[in-house]
Structure formats: structure tokens, C-alpha cells
Amino acid sequence: MGQVLKGAIDEGAPPRARRWYRTLYAQVLIALTLGVLLGHFAPATGEALKPLGDGFIKLVKMVIAPVIFLTIVTGVGAMRDLGHLGRITLKAFAYFLFFSSLALLVGMAVANIVRPGAGLNVDPASLDAGKVANFAEKAHESSVTGFLGAIIPDTFVSAFTGDNILQVLLVSVLFGLALSGAGARGERVTALLEDVSGVFFRFVGIVMKAAPIGAFGAMAFTIGKYGVGTIANLAYLVATFYLTSALFVVCVLGIVARLAGFSILRLIAYLKTELVLVLATSSSESALPALMEKLEDAGCDKAVVGLVVPTGYSFNLDGTNIYMTLAALFLAQACNVELSLGQQFLLLGVAMISSKGAAGVTGAGFITLAATLSIVPAIPVAAMALILGIDRFMSECRSLTNFIGNAVATIVVARWDGALDRERLKVALAA
Numbered sequence: 001m002g003q004v005l006k007g008a009i010d011e012g013a014p015p016r017a018r019r020w021y022r023t024l025y026a027q028v029l030i031a032l033t034l035g036v037l038l039g040h041f042a043p044a045t046g047e048a049l050k051p052l053g054d055g056f057i058k059l060v061k062m063v064i065a066p067v068i069f070l071t072i073v074t075g076v077g078a079m080r081d082l083g084h085l086g087r088i089t090l091k092a093f094a095y096f097l098f099f100s101s102l103a104l105l106v107g108m109a110v111a112n113i114v115r116p117g118a119g120l121n122v123d124p125a126s127l128d129a130g131k132v133a134n135f136a137e138k139a140h141e142s143s144v145t146g147f148l149g150a151i152i153p154d155t156f157v158s159a160f161t162g163d164n165i166l167q168v169l170l171v172s173v174l175f176g177l178a179l180s181g182a183g184a185r186g187e188r189v190t191a192l193l194e195d196v197s198g199v200f201f202r203f204v205g206i207v208m209k210a211a212p213i214g215a216f217g218a219m220a221f222t223i224g225k226y227g228v229g230t231i232a233n234l235a236y237l238v239a240t241f242y243l244t245s246a247l248f249v250v251c252v253l254g255i256v257a258r259l260a261g262f263s264i265l266r267l268i269a270y271l272k273t274e275l276v277l278v279l280a281t282s283s284s285e286s287a288l289p290a291l292m293e294k295l296e297d298a299g300c301d302k303a304v305v306g307l308v309v310p311t312g313y314s315f316n317l318d319g320t321n322i323y324m325t326l327a328a329l330f331l332a333q334a335c336n337v338e339l340s341l342g343q344q345f346l347l348l349g350v351a352m353i354s355s356k357g358a359a360g361v362t363g364a365g366f367i368t369l370a371a372t373l374s375i376v377p378a379i380p381v382a383a384m385a386l387i388l389g390i391d392r393f394m395s396e397c398r399s400l401t402n403f404i405g406n407a408v409a410t411i412v413v414a415r416w417d418g419a420l421d422r423e424r425l426k427v428a429l430a431a
Contacts, residue, residue, distance in 0.1 A: 024211060025273040031212035032219050032280045039223025046224025052217020053281055059207050059214075060286050065160040067204065067289045068310050069172045070197040071296075075303030076176025077190040084417075085173070085303070092308045092413050096316040099256075099405065103248065103318040104348050107325035110244045112344075116237045116326075117333030122386060169310045204289045215280030222282065226392050234390050237330050241394055244326065245319055245401045253318075253408045260412045261422060264404075266429040270294065271407060275400060282392060284399040284406075288313065291407060299424030300414040308413050312406035319401025320368065323394060324351040327369055328376075331383040343378055350375045366391045 039046030076085060151166045153159035159167040179186040254264040268275065271294065274287035288309065295305045328347055332339050339347070351372045366384070373381045387394070414420040 023273075024208065025276060027212040028215045028273060028276045028280060031216035032276060035216045035219030035280070036223050038216075039220040039225075040227075043224035043227065046220035049217040049224075050221040053214050053219075053221055054217075056210055056214020056217070057281055057283055057286055059210060060289065061163075063200070063204050063207055063289055064165070064285065065168045066200055067292060068165065068168045068306065069160070069175075070193055070200055071292055071302055072169065072172035072306035072310075073176045073179065074190055074193050074197055075301065075306045076173060077179035077186060077193070079176075079180050079303060082177065082180065085177075085307075088304055088307055088413065088417055088419075091416050092311060092409070093315070095409050095413060096312065099252075099318060099409070100316060100321050101352060102252065103321035104325050104351055106244065106248055106252070107322040108329065108344060108348060110240065110322075111326045111329035111333075114240050115333055116240045117330040117335075120334040120386075121336060122334045122383065165310045165313055169307075172306070201289075201293055204293070208290060211277050211286075214286070215277060218281045222392055226390075234387060237327075237387065238390055238393060241323060241326055242397050245322055245397050248318060248322060249401060249404050253405060256412060257408055260408075260415050262411065262425060262429055264408070267407060267411075268404065270298070270429050270431075271404075275403065278399045278403050279396055282395045282399055284313070284403040287403065291403070294428075295407065295410050297424075298411070298428040299421030300410055301417070301419030304414040304417060304419050305410055308410040309406055312409050313402075316406055316409050317398075317402045318405035319398035321351065322401065323398050324369055324372060327387060327394075328372060328379060331373075331386060332379045334386060335380065335383050337378055337380075339378060343376070347372065347376050347379075366395075 035046070035049075038049075079085060150164055151170055153162065153164075153167040153171065156171060159171045179190050182189070249268075250264065257264040257267065271291070274290050274294070277287050277290075278284050292305050292309050295309065296302055325348060328351070329339070329344070331337075351368075366388075370381060370384060373379050373384065411420065411425065415422075
């Protein structure tokens with residue numbers, strides 16, 4: 001498609017420059033600004049627009065499972081060396097484990113150095129535990145065994161009707177493996193699915209045209225319900241988290257990107273439309289299909305994109321991990337609970353396990369924090385009521401950091417595997 005358009009441009013007169021307000025990035029940015037203004041000056045109206053944001057996220061979720069299925073099946077189905085698939089998976093999980101642990105350590109280090117909760121002198125008994133009871137209940141329902149068991153769908157079709165991305169991933173890999181070993185018949189089915197994939201990404205493009213409406217509704221609701229003033233009460237914690245996440249992206253992921261041969265700032269610019277959408281909806285899932293398409297366009301192998309991106313949404317949550325240790329130690333400091341170094345590392349270990357499977361949707365980080373605190377009794381779960389009001393604003397930062405982290409991970413794993421077209425990546429990021 002791109003070659004056809006390029007040929008038409010080369011043969012004809014120079015095209016007129018596309019007006020800035022016709023780009024999706026500008027439209028989402030304008031919608032986000034209008035949503036903030038409406039939510040601030042007419043909070044009741046802004047809060048009533050919640051269905052717009054929720055509806056858009058549902059639209060995107062509708063296409064996530066087919067996009068993952070088609071991308072993985074066509075990528076794995078074209079493989080003839082199944083050991084290659086295993087190598088990609090091992091490299092991806094090695095990357096996830098290292099940087100997830102590093103993010104937890106960064107959050108813990110910053111909390112100990114900055115001590116954002118010190119001096120608040122909060123009595124846990126004075127807090128309303130009922131406000132976080134629902135989150136604590138959901139946290140108790142989760143376990144490592146339950147998480148692993150939930151990866152296996154009840155039926156082939158049910159994987160596409162639920163909310164568990166890993167079920168789709170499992171079904172897709174198995175189906176792709178079946179195609180790769182089916183000879184000429186498998187090649188014909190793979191070619192057919194390639195054509196379906198092209199049509200489906202056009203369908204995704206149509207869905208994404210509703211992004212400005214979803215961004216407007218989501219941001220108007222957030223500001224209308226919680227108010228910008230909510231941040232002021234715990235501004236130190238919010239500022240510490242945002243600054244820590246920004247430094248992690250620019251410094252840690254920036255170094256990783258530089259070693260892999262690309263600029264983190266250019267990657268952020270390349271994904272600016274998706275990042276604004278994530279910021280507006282507070283959900284990294286809202287931009288998952290677009291991220292997969294853009295990474296393929298930037299030269300990452302289809303099989304790598306199909307495996308690393310969906311898996312990373314459950315296992316590579318840098319923003320959530322920074323938040324987990326930073327927020328937990330903030331609550332301990334606020335309640336004057338002194339944790340020994342051993343207790344802090346116990347907290348880190350529990351957080352490493354409980355963070356797995358936290359999907360990139362609003363509120364998942366808060367539930368995961370509740371799960372962590374319920375296992376580390378030194379910090380009262382009721383203390384979470386302190387940060388309930390600002391969690392929505394911190395969720396935006398978590399989602400942005402998770403999103404960028406997964407984009408970097410995909411490019412790095414593709415480069416390690418020799419499955420990255422560096423020239424295409426250079427051209428994509430330069431543009």
C-alpha cells in the first residue's frame with residue numbers, strides 16, 4: 001500500500017502539505033485540552049461524559065484479540081525453524097525479568113532517598129478502610145497459581161471473548177506452530193491470513209478515527225470527577241513518581257536504546273499520537289494495535305512484535321513496578337512504619353510476583369499494590385485510602401512508562417534476534 005502511494009506521489013505533482021489539524025495527533029491533543037477545560041469549569045458535565053471514554057476503550061479492546069492472533073499466526077506460521085520461536089521467547093523474558101527488577105529497585109531507592117511520606121504522621125486507625133475494601137478483595141482473589149491457570153482458555157473461541165491477552169497469545173502461538181508444520185496447506189492458510197491481516201489493520205484505522213472523541217470524554221471525566229486540585233494534597237508523591245518515571249525512561253531506557261542503535265527521544269516522537277492517547281485514556285491498551293502496526297512499519301519482524309508486545313503488557317510493566325515500591329514505602333513513611341532493609345527486599349520480591357499479570361488498564365496498579373501490601377502486613381492496607389484520590393493521575397504515568405518500555409523492549413529483542421531492519425527503523429524514526 002505504501003509503495004503504491006509513494007509511486008503515485010513520485011509521478012504526479014508535489015502533494016499539498018497536510019494541514020496540522022487533520023492529523024490524528026493534533027486532534028487527540030486538542031480533544032484532551034478541551035476535556036481538561038470542560039472537566040474543570042463544568043465538572044458535572046465532564047463526569048457525565050465517562051461513557052465516551054469507556055466506549056472508545058471497548059472499541060479498541062474489540063480489535064486487540066484479532067490483531068494479536070493475526071500478527072502472531074502469520075509470523076510464527078511463516079517460520080520453519082521452531083527453535084527460533086523459543087529463542088525469541090527466552091530473550092524477551094530475560095529482558096522483562098531484568099528491567100522489571102530494575103524498575104522495582106529504582107522505585108525503592110527513590111523512596112528511601114526522597115522520603116515523600118515522611119512527616120505526614122498519619123494514624124492508620126483514622127483512615128476509612130471501606131474505601132479500599134473493594135480493591136483489597138480483588139487483590140485476595142489473585143494468586144500466582146490462579147494467574148497461570150487463567151492463561152488456558154476454556155475453549156478456543158473463549159480466548160477471544162475474555163479480557164486475558166495471554167489466552168489469545170497462547171492460542172495464537174499454538175495455531176501458528178500448527179501452520180508452520182502443515183506444509184503446503186499451512187502456507188496457503190498463512191497467505192490467506194496475511195490478506196485478512198491487511199484488511200483488519202484498515203479496520204483498526206477506522207476505529208482509531210474515534211480516538212479524539214474517546215480522549216475528550218475520558219479526560220473530561222477524570223478532571224470532572226477528581227479535579228486538578230486533588231493532586232495538590234499529595235503533590236510531592238505525584239511529582240516524585242512522575243520525575244522518577246521520566247528519568248527511568250530518558251536515562252535507563254535511553255541508554256538501552258542508544259546501545260541498540262536508536263534514540264529514545266526519536267522513538268517517543270514516532271509514537272507521539274499513541275502516547276497522547278494513552279495519556280488521555282489512562283490505559284496503555286488503548287494504543288496496543290497501533291503500537292504493533294508502527295513497530296512492524298519500523299522494521300521489527302512480525303513474529304517478534306506479535307510475541308513481545310502482548311507478553312510485555314503482562315510481564316514488562318516498568319511504570320507499574322516503579323509505582324509499587326515507591327507508593328508502598330510512601331505509605332509506610334506516612335504511617336511512621338519503619339521497614340528494615342530485609343523487609344524492603346521482601347516487599348520487592350512480593351511485588352515482583354504480584355505485578356505479573358497486571359494488565360495495562362486503569363486501576364490494575366492499585367489492585368496489585370493492594371495484593372502486595374496484603375502479604376506484607378507491616379504496612380496497613382487501609383493506608384491506601386491516602387492515595388486513592390490521586391491514583392487516577394498516577395495511573396496515567398504508569399501507562400505511559402509501561403507503553404514506552406514495551407516499545408523499547410520489542411526493538412531491542414528484535415535486534416538481539418537479528419530480526420530488525422535497521423534501515424527501516426532509521427527512516428521511520430527520522431521521519
